Amino acid sequence: MKHLLIVLSFFIFTNTSAQYGMLNGTGYAPNVTVVDLNGVTHDVYEYLDSGYVVVLELVSASCATCAAYASGTENSYNLYGPIGNNSARFIGLETNSNTTNTMVSNFASTYGITFPIANNIVPANINYQLYYTPSYYVIYPDTSYTTICPLYCVTTSTSSSIENDLNNAISSWVISGCTDSTAINYFPSANVDDGSCIYTTCSGSPITNLGVTNIIHNRATFTFD
Numbered sequence: 001m002k003h004l005l006i007v008l009s010f011f012i013f014t015n016t017s018a019q020y021g022m023l024n025g026t027g028y029a030p031n032v033t034v035v036d037l038n039g040v041t042h043d044v045y046e047y048l049d050s051g052y053v054v055v056l057e058l059v060s061a062s063c064a065t066c067a068a069y070a071s072g073t074e075n076s077y078n079l080y081g082p083i084g085n086n087s088a089r090f091i092g093l094e095t096n097s098n099t100t101n102t103m104v105s106n107f108a109s110t111y112g113i114t115f116p117i118a119n120n121i122v123p124a125n126i127n128y129q130l131y132y133t134p135s136y137y138v139i140y141p142d143t144s145y146t147t148i149c150p151l152y153c154v155t156t157s158t159s160s161s162i163e164n165d166l167n168n169a170i171s172s173w174v175i176s177g178c179t180d181s182t183a184i185n186y187f188p189s190a191n192v193d194d195g196s197c198i199y200t201t202c203s204g205s206p207i208t209n210l211g212v213t214n215i216i217h218n219r220a221t222f223t224f225d
Contacts, residue, residue, distance in 0.1 A: 021056075021128035021137055023150035028143040030127045032056070034091065034118035037101055037108075042091050042116060048141045051189075053080070053088040053170050056137040058123060058130050060096045061107035066134045070111035072163035073134075077115045080170050087189040088170050092117035093126075095133060136162075138169040 019030035031045040047054050057073060059066045073090070080088035092113065094104050097120055104119050123130040128137065136148035148165045149157060157165070177190030183197035211223040 019127055021126075021145065023129045023131060023135075023147055025145060025147045025150075029137060029139040029145040032091075032093075032126045032128070034093065034121060036091070036116035036118045037105055038116070040116060042089075042118070044091075044139065045143075047089045048139065048143060051141055051175070053141070053173050054139040055088060055090045055166065055170070056128070056139065057090065057092045058095050058121075058128070058133055058135045058137075059092050059117070060133040061094060061099050061103050062096060063133045067107070067111050069134055069157070069159050069162045070113055072159035072161075073136075073166065074112055074114065075163045076166035076170070079167065081115060085188050087173075087175060087191075090115035093121040093123075094119045095121055095123055095130060097122065136166065138166065140173050 019028060021029050029044070031043065033041065033043045035041050044054050044056070055076075077088075077090045078084055080086075081090055092108075092115060094117055099119060101119050104117055107113070108117055131151050132149075134149060137145050138148065139145040146169050148162065148169065171191055174192050175187075175190050176192050176194040177187030178185050178197040179190050179193040180186060180197045181188075183199055185196065185198045209223075
């Protein structure tokens with residue numbers, strides 16, 4: 001009997017402590033490590049530890065809705081990804097096991113997708129729920145997350161609304177810093193100014209009658225009042 005209780009307790013502990021990405025956005029997001037079509041490894045927790053918001057799009061190259069929403073997703077990536085304000089990382093996860101790398105590459109090329117995509121990802125194997133593609137998990141640096149299109153996306157959204165939903169979800173994560181581009185410590189990723197901006201200042205009277213003579217290689221004589 002004691003042996004049975006020990007085994008049962010262990011089962012309950014391991015089962016309840018497992019991490020799952022839930023369609024209702026509860027709990028915290030499990031880590032995912034994938035290799036994209038270009039052979040680059042992406043580790044979600046490494047991105048989170050670096051302060052990035054991570055967007056996972058569960059997608060299928062044969063999904064018409066995924067194709068229709070591709071431009072909105074790409075626009076959000078361009079705004080918040082490495083070529084934008086660099087506050088987020090996007091990863092596409094192709095969930096159709098019958099899709100070849102060439103098919104995924106052609107899909108990305110046809111619809112202008114430039115963020116990395118990993119192929120043949122089974123959602124259950126990475127502990128993320130999927131009802132229908134496309135489905136989005138927006139994960140924050142503290143591993144909390146929200147979902148976009150958790151159920152049947154096509155009935156409720158358009159490309160522009162997907163873009164807006166992604167933008168709003170990403171920008172809801174507060175990044176403090178100097179938001180004034182004229183400051184020497186300007187932080188482009190910051191969306192809340194914390195009053196830390198530093199500016200260069202000059203003291204004293206302005207220089208007048210500046211003259212430069214005896215210029216030889218990297219040397220010169222300066223005269224001024």
